Amino acid sequence: MTEPIIKIDAISKSFGTFQVLDGLSMQVMPREKLALIGPSGSGKTTILRILMTLERIDAGHIAIEGEQLYHMPKNGGLIAADERHLTKMRQKIGMVFQLFNLFPHMSVIDNVTLAPMLTKGVARAAAEKRAMELLDMVGMSEKAKAMPAQLSGGQKQRVAIARALALQPKIMLFDEVTSALDPELVEEVLNVLWKLCAETDMTMLLVTHEMGFARDFADRVLFFDRGKIVEEGKPDELFRNPKQERTQTFLRKIIAAGHRV
Amino acid sequence: MIDWSGYLSLILQGAVVTVQLTVMGSALALVMAFLAGLGRLSRFAALRWLATAYIEFFRGTSIFVQLFFAYFVLPFAGVSLTPLQAGVLALGLNVGAYAAEVVRGAIQSIGKEQYEACIALNLSRWQCMRRIIIPQALLVMLPTFGNNAIELLKATSVVSLISLADMTFQANIVRSQTGNTLFPFTTILILYFVFAMIITFSMRALERRMARGLDGVRN
Ligand SMILES: Nc1ncnc2c1ncn2[C@@H]1O[C@H](COP(=O)(O)OP(=O)(O)O)[C@@H](O)[C@H]1O
Ligand SMILES: [Mg+2]
Numbered sequence: 001m002t003e004p005i006i007k008i009d010a011i012s013k014s015f016g017t018f019q020v021l022d023g024l025s026m027q028v029m030p031r032e033k034l035a036l037i038g039p040s041g042s043g044k045t046t047i048l049r050i051l052m053t054l055e056r057i058d059a060g061h062i063a064i065e066g067e068q069l070y071h072m073p074k075n076g077g078l079i080a081a082d083e084r085h086l087t088k089m090r091q092k093i094g095m096v097f098q099l100f101n102l103f104p105h106m107s108v109i110d111n112v113t114l115a116p117m118l119t120k121g122v123a124r125a126a127a128e129k130r131a132m133e134l135l136d137m138v139g140m141s142e143k144a145k146a147m148p149a150q151l152s153g154g155q156k157q158r159v160a161i162a163r164a165l166a167l168q169p170k171i172m173l174f175d176e177v178t179s180a181l182d183p184e185l186v187e188e189v190l191n192v193l194w195k196l197c198a199e200t201d202m203t204m205l206l207v208t209h210e211m212g213f214a215r216d217f218a219d220r221v222l223f224f225d226r227g228k229i230v231e232e233g234k235p236d237e238l239f240r241n242p243k244q245e246r247t248q249t250f251l252r253k254i255i256a257a258g259h260r261v
Numbered sequence: 262m263i264d265w266s267g268y269l270s271l272i273l274q275g276a277v278v279t280v281q282l283t284v285m286g287s288a289l290a291l292v293m294a295f296l297a298g299l300g301r302l303s304r305f306a307a308l309r310w311l312a313t314a315y316i317e318f319f320r321g322t323s324i325f326v327q328l329f330f331a332y333f334v335l336p337f338a339g340v341s342l343t344p345l346q347a348g349v350l351a352l353g354l355n356v357g358a359y360a361a362e363v364v365r366g367a368i369q370s371i372g373k374e375q376y377e378a379c380i381a382l383n384l385s386r387w388q389c390m391r392r393i394i395i396p397q398a399l400l401v402m403l404p405t406f407g408n409n410a411i412e413l414l415k416a417t418s419v420v421s422l423i424s425l426a427d428m429t430f431q432a433n434i435v436r437s438q439t440g441n442t443l444f445p446f447t448t449i450l451i452l453y454f455v456f457a458m459i460i461t462f463s464m465r466a467l468e469r470r471m472a473r474g475l476d477g478v479r480n
Binding site: 052053054087091094095097099101102103104105107114117118119147149150162163167254 | 348374375377378379380382383384387392393396397400474475
């Protein structure tokens with residue numbers, strides 16, 4: 001039996017006095033495409049940010065490929081991970097943000113080559129060659145020399161995806177990557193996600209409000225509410241036949257808001 | 262009728278000293294601004310404390326006293342400086358303290374999403390600072406740096422108090438030798454103004470150059 005690539009074990013997270021996650025556990029299998037859905041404020045972003053080490057957990061454990069993310073072994077026990085350990089663990093994970101977070105002072109290609117050159121010591125020529133292949137895959141090779149400010153939202157997001165891919169992570173986290181886009185630009189980004197799904201072995205965690213896309217794309221859907229997994233299952237079952245009342249209510253609202261399911 | 266050409270060259274000699282003080286003082290101020298500005302934002306309490314102490318001390322005491330201290334008191338500690346060295350030191354440290362707050366403010370004005378992109382791309386803190394944050398912050402700093410440099414230019418005249426023959430010092434000499442105030446002080450008025458304009462325009466050119474492609478999207 002294969003081991004899960006991500007193993008989240010009873011993690012808790014509070015912001016001040018507000019507890020977002022309270023003993024959450026979940027597992028993700030290698031190559032699995034997972035959709036995280038749920039009402040705003042239910043903690044979906046927080047989970048991705050914790051996996052990307054942008055937030056720390058208050059309690060619990062996370063293992064990536066069997067190795068602790070926030071802890072490291074010492075004298076038979078576990079101690080808090082230091083920056084070096086986190087740096088090592090981050091190599092396995094990449095993230096794409098809702099608002100792209102491109103570096104505005106760098107051209108498209110420099111955005112993509114920077115991290116491989118700095119963190120992996122890849123030579124410029126090799127980094128640029130690889131960057132052009134990635135930009136080609138996301139349909140942005142013609143804009144390699146452009147600055148981010150000259151691009152549309154959809155184009156920016158495709159560059160951001162190429163930038164994250166350049167580090168060849170095993171796990172990719174996508175946080176509402178189409179939510180900030182004009183409706184006519186959503187498709188071009190979803191197409192790129194489709195391509196990744198078809199052409200790579202990456203494990204993908206996707207927070208989305210695009211239910212139609214989640215349904216076609218995901219192997220498994222998790223419905224979150226107030227930091228808990230209320231319901232999970234294969235997309236067909238969960239969307240067609242939601243068992244929990246909260247899931248039903250949520251899906252009704254989403255449909256009423258004009259999203260395809 | 263007085264022949265002004267000899268006096269003019271006297272003033273121009275002073276102008277060279279003023280330019281030297283401005284250029285070297287600004288260079289020192291720039292270094293101090295980054296050291297103290299980054300120090301204020303350091304993870305290490307000792308560095309933060311040191312940077313704060315430096316900034317507060319040099320902003321809280323007058324440049325006049327700092328200059329006298331550098332020139333007349335430091336020799337007792339075994340450090341003898343030429344008037345030019347004392348002038349550069351006092352001006353650089355004084356203006357550097359103000360500019361340090363500009364560096365700090367500019368760095369803090371860069372949105373946290375840029376830091377988060379750094380982490381997601383596994384850049385180290387220092388790589389992130391050097392390649393992502395400072396280049397963007399520099400653009401925010403430049404206009405105020407221009408003002409700081411002009412402040413420094415204007416403050417250079419304080420060195421005439423330790424008998425360094427800068428532009429103002431020479432103008433006073435000319436005045437006492439000729440009894441004419443209009444000529445020497447109109448001359449240096451124009452020269453100070455021209456120098457300030459040179460600073461302003463070169464800063465603007467630099468800013469335009471650095472902003473190329475950013476199209477106002479700076480955070
Ligand atoms: N940095 C923060 N400080 C305080 N509260 C936060 C912070 N980040 C998230 N929260 C709160 O945590 C809850 C979950 O947020 P989030 O994970 O962004 O939810 P989702 O992505 O499902 O909409 C929300 O109530 C949000 O207001
Ligand atoms: Mg969210």
